[in-house]
Amino acid sequence: MVVDACHTAEPPLIDVDGSPEHHAACIRTGEIAATASEGAEAAAEIFGAEVVEEPEIAKVPREQRKTVLELDHLVKEYAVNKGVVFKRRVGTVHAVAGISFDIREGETLGLVGESGCGKTTTLMEILGLERPMSGEISVLGTNVSSLDSKRRKEIRRDMSVVFQDPMASLDPRLTINDVIAEPMQVHGYGKDEINRRVPELMRLVGLRPEQLSRYPGEFSGGQRQRIGIARALALEPKLVVLDEPVSALDVSIQAGVINLLEELKSKLGLAYLFVAHDLSVVRHIADRVAVMYLGKIVEIGEVDSVFDAPRHPYTQALLSAIPIPDPVKERQRERILLTGDLPSPANPPSGCRFRTRCFLHASLPPEKQRTCIELEPPREAQAADHEAACHFAQIRQVL
Ligand SMILES: Nc1ncnc2c1ncn2[C@@H]1O[C@H](COP(=O)(O)OP(=O)(O)OP(=O)(O)O)[C@@H](O)[C@H]1O
Ligand code: SF4
Numbered sequence: 001m002v003v004d005a006c007h008t009a010e011p012p013l014i015d016v017d018g019s020p021e022h023h024a025a026c027i028r029t030g031e032i033a034a035t036a037s038e039g040a041e042a043a044a045e046i047f048g049a050e051v052v053e054e055p056e057i058a059k060v061p062r063e064q065r066k067t068v069l070e071l072d073h074l075v076k077e078y079a080v081n082k083g084v085v086f087k088r089r090v091g092t093v094h095a096v097a098g099i100s101f102d103i104r105e106g107e108t109l110g111l112v113g114e115s116g117c118g119k120t121t122t123l124m125e126i127l128g129l130e131r132p133m134s135g136e137i138s139v140l141g142t143n144v145s146s147l148d149s150k151r152r153k154e155i156r157r158d159m160s161v162v163f164q165d166p167m168a169s170l171d172p173r174l175t176i177n178d179v180i181a182e183p184m185q186v187h188g189y190g191k192d193e194i195n196r197r198v199p200e201l202m203r204l205v206g207l208r209p210e211q212l213s214r215y216p217g218e219f220s221g222g223q224r225q226r227i228g229i230a231r232a233l234a235l236e237p238k239l240v241v242l243d244e245p246v247s248a249l250d251v252s253i254q255a256g257v258i259n260l261l262e263e264l265k266s267k268l269g270l271a272y273l274f275v276a277h278d279l280s281v282v283r284h285i286a287d288r289v290a291v292m293y294l295g296k297i298v299e300i301g302e303v304d305s306v307f308d309a310p311r312h313p314y315t316q317a318l319l320s321a322i323p324i325p326d327p328v329k330e331r332q333r334e335r336i337l338l339t340g341d342l343p344s345p346a347n348p349p350s351g352c353r354f355r356t357r358c359f360l361h362a363s364l365p366p367e368k369q370r371t372c373i374e375l376e377p378p379r380e381a382q383a384a385d386h387e388a389a390c391h392f393a394q395i396r397q398v399l
């Protein structure tokens with residue numbers, strides 16, 4: 001952001017936004033503050049950044065876009081075994097207990113929920129492209145249960161994955177060139193094409209092609225995640241599945257990787273399934289969000305609708321824990337603390353799975369409580385593109 005005037009003298013501390021309590025030693029402080037109201041173009045000019053155009057596909061209404069991924073009552077269970085030599089089955093972990101959602105072209109669905117709620121299991125079921133135990137998975141309009149091996153390989157090209165830990169997911173013995181080239185070799189790309197595309201992919205993710213002969217261990221965490229993204233984009237996928245892609249990175253580096261993902265989405269028209277713990281990240285990057293609890297989706301819909309007016313008590317509790325960058329509101333608002341431990345997915349509560357920790361349930365009269373205990377709440381429409389699974393779903397004044 002440096003300009004000629006910066007070379008002349010040490011900048012004094014200037015009031016920020018006319019506030020006597022906030023000063024900054026930068027002569028462009030006022031201009032920076034003004035970007036908040038002047039929009040993206042003005043901000044891009046000051047920060048020397050590029051304005052990323054909204055992709056064409058974003059202008060097409062959701063219902064008219066192609067479906068890239070559809071899950072219909074997907075179920076995944078794991079056997080719980082006992083004994084070392086003679087194993088016997090003593091129970092079942094209901095890791096994913098019948099979930100449904102779809103992702104349309106050029107769209108990001110954020111999948112959130114506590115540790116162990118079944119997010120990674122869901123992703124693995126999708127990536128496996130095998131017939132699920134129960135329910136259905138369709139990728140780009142094809143039901144995966146009916147795939148022959150040729151078609152399965154074709155679909156693998158259209159879908160790629162980025163993992164949480166960029167160190168563990170890159171083979172340390174391969175150079176970056178080989179890491180990025182590998183998927184193209186597997187899919188029979190010619191040598192010339194690979195040699196042309198690898199440097200192109202490096203530039204696309206903001207890295208220098210001169211670094212291609214280096215090994216993963218010679219890069220920082222954020223750079224390694226960029227390499228992972230370059231590899232994921234090698235086959236020009238339509239859907240990218242990301243399992244906590246930024247949670248292992250520093251906050252400042254997180255922002256860089258998230259901006260990169262957004263830029264790629266609009267340049268390449270990608271759809272993302274984005275798993276994250278951090279709800280602020282999800283609000284920033286997702287178009288729609290699905291909240292999972294113990295293997296079920298409890299709330300799903302357009303991201304602003306869900307974040308601004310959550311209807312399910314679990315979502316309300318999760319959102320009440322996000323810090324608000326306004327000290328007055330932050331001090332006034334009420335934080336909802338969930339009591340009790342997360343029940344085991346091997347033995348989920350009857351009726352509504354959330355009832356053992358639900359503050360709304362605890363405040364209900366006994367006959368209504370009985371409904372929560374006996375009947376599993378169905379997912380019901382709350383607003384346009386917004387559904388929640390709670391018998392007593394309602395907007396709560398959190399602030
Ligand atoms: N191979 C397995 N065998 C038995 N149980 C498993 C297996 N993999 C996962 N689970 C169980 O399934 C449940 C869901 O696990 P999963 O890894 O999908 O959670 P997650 O939502 O991704 O959690 P995190 O946020 O910690 O990554 C957990 O209770 C877990 O213990
Ligand atoms: S159905 Fe009952 S227990 Fe479940 S979230 Fe709603 S109020 Fe709480």
Ligand SMILES: [Mg+2]
Pocket residue numbers: 119120121243
């Ligand atoms: Mg996980």
